[in-house]
Amino acid sequence: MYGRRASQLLKENSCNETGQFTAFNADMFGEVLKECNTHHLELQSLMRKIQEEGLDMQTTRNPDHFGAVIHHLSLMRNKRCLMAYVYNRAEVIQSLRWKVGPVLPQEIQGKLNQSEKEYFKNHSSALEAYMSELDLDLTVDMVPPKDPYIRIRVLDDIGDEVVLDDQSHNFVRHSIHLLKRTDAEQYISQGLMEELSG
Amino acid sequence: MAHGSEEGLGFSSEDYDSLIATTDVELLKRTWRNEKASPEILQFQASLVQRSREQIQLMEDTMEEFAKNGTDPLTVSLYQMDLDRALFLLRSYLRTRLQKIEKYFIHISKSELWNRLSEQEQKFAKKCTDYMEKHLQKSVLSHLPYGYQSILRQSISSEEDDMVPEPQLDTFVFCKSKGSVGAFQLDDSGDEIVDLVADDLYVLRYKSIKALIESEQIDLV
Numbered sequence: 001m002y003g004r005r006a007s008q009l010l011k012e013n014s015c016n017e018t019g020q021f022t023a024f025n026a027d028m029f030g031e032v033l034k035e036c037n038t039h040h041l042e043l044q045s046l047m048r049k050i051q052e053e054g055l056d057m058q059t060t061r062n063p064d065h066f067g068a069v070i071h072h073l074s075l076m077r078n079k080r081c082l083m084a085y086v087y088n089r090a091e092v093i094q095s096l097r098w099k100v101g102p103v104l105p106q107e108i109q110g111k112l113n114q115s116e117k118e119y120f121k122n123h124s125s126a127l128e129a130y131m132s133e134l135d136l137d138l139t140v141d142m143v144p145p146k147d148p149y150i151r152i153r154v155l156d157d158i159g160d161e162v163v164l165d166d167q168s169h170n171f172v173r174h175s176i177h178l179l180k181r182t183d184a185e186q187y188i189s190q191g192l193m194e195e196l197s198g
Numbered sequence: 199m200a201h202g203s204e205e206g207l208g209f210s211s212e213d214y215d216s217l218i219a220t221t222d223v224e225l226l227k228r229t230w231r232n233e234k235a236s237p238e239i240l241q242f243q244a245s246l247v248q249r250s251r252e253q254i255q256l257m258e259d260t261m262e263e264f265a266k267n268g269t270d271p272l273t274v275s276l277y278q279m280d281l282d283r284a285l286f287l288l289r290s291y292l293r294t295r296l297q298k299i300e301k302y303f304i305h306i307s308k309s310e311l312w313n314r315l316s317e318q319e320q321k322f323a324k325k326c327t328d329y330m331e332k333h334l335q336k337s338v339l340s341h342l343p344y345g346y347q348s349i350l351r352q353s354i355s356s357e358e359d360d361m362v363p364e365p366q367l368d369t370f371v372f373c374k375s376k377g378s379v380g381a382f383q384l385d386d387s388g389d390e391i392v393d394l395v396a397d398d399l400y401v402l403r404y405k406s407i408k409a410l411i412e413s414e415q416i417d418l419v
Contacts, residue, residue: 028274033338033341034341036341036342036343036346040343040346063273071309075343075346076346079338079342080361081332082338082342083338083361086334086337086338087330087334087335090330090333091301094300098297099292101243115333115336115337115338116333116337118333118336119329119330119332119333122325122329122333123326123329126322126325126326126329127296127322129321129322129325130296130318130319130321130322133321134292134318135290136288136292137289138292139290139291139297140289144283144286181282
């Protein structure tokens with residue numbers, strides 16, 4: 001009560017490193033919501049009591065008023081904690097879209113709740129609409145380029161006969177290729193290739 | 199776009215510097231640096247972006263011709279490098295702006311910063327706001343009791359919109375002034391006066407030099 005459980009929820013969030021998160025804690029979330037409703041009921045009953053005693057709502061300063069203020073403040077604090085929890089997770093989701101791309105791997109998808117999955121899809125489509133209006137892919141070139149071509153090693157079987165830039169490549173596992181930076185970046189971000197330095 | 203064309207013409211180094219300073223790549227680099235270092239979103243340079251895209255397109259066409267002619271591969275890869283770097287600048291500039299919009303869309307929609315966005319960015323910001331509102335409504339706000347369901351206010355008894363994340367304008371930034379600005383008052387109380395000489399590096403609060411950046415007398419580093 002009084003914001004304690006909500007701060008536990010937030011502590012979970014802050015224990016993670018930036019850019020990572022745990023599964024959506026639906027149980028604790030639901031409990032905090034129940035607390036909010038309890039606070040609200042108490043608040044309403046106290047306000048009704050003040051009115052029944054015939055005192056003016058704005059200026060009375062008796063214990064009921066202060067009790068009502070405490071319930072009101074705890075409710076606001078719970079609301080802020082809940083919104084911060086959801087908002088921070090949403091920010092991590094946004095950064096994932098930039099890092100990983102339009103499709104999330106299975107492990108991450110399992111940690112999101114239904115509304116977050118929808119939010120990711122919507123946000124991703126808003127980004128794609130912007131990029132297609134400009135005709136520029138903004139998710140490549142995250143690091144300043146040192147070389148137009150980079151040497152990569154294929155980590156997973158991508159497939160034979162992948163056509164990039166009018167040249168077909170045979171991407172067998174553990175094979176080494178020299179590719180154009182922008183073409184290789186999409187595979188690197190999905191973890192299917194790695195860059196060979198040196 | 200390539201810098202090599204100026205070198206063979208026998209310019210003195212001062213002329214060369216001033217000529218270089220006005221090429222589009224330099225302008226783009228400057229705008230990119232300012233945007234990266236500033237905590238709030240700056241004015242969108244529509245004409246610069248348009249010109250850069252046209253030049254990039256020209257370069258790409260030139261590259262295709264080179265590939266057909268079988269020109270010396272070293273020249274080709276040098277031009278390719280130049281093209282890649284210009285593309286990176288453009289992409290990074292647009293990306294930084296988008297990420298700032300993603301963070302502060304509510305604040306931007308409500309203040310005069312809205313006018314600093316390009317048309318496509320405004321559409322993107324509007325969509326961001328809608329989706330985030332929908333998401334928050336669905337997860338949190340619809341379950342809360344009446345009177346506490348607003349996104350912008352803590353409750354209906356709050357006097358103003360107190361739940362809007364705003365960019366921190368007090369952060370310190372490194373800056374260099376291009377020409378001598380002379381004595382400059384740092385804050386309203388007139389306590390601190392800083393003499394801004396050309397090409398000297400300063401560390402100041404962003405808020406105090408906001409106006410100078412907008413009038414392009416100072417660059418962020």
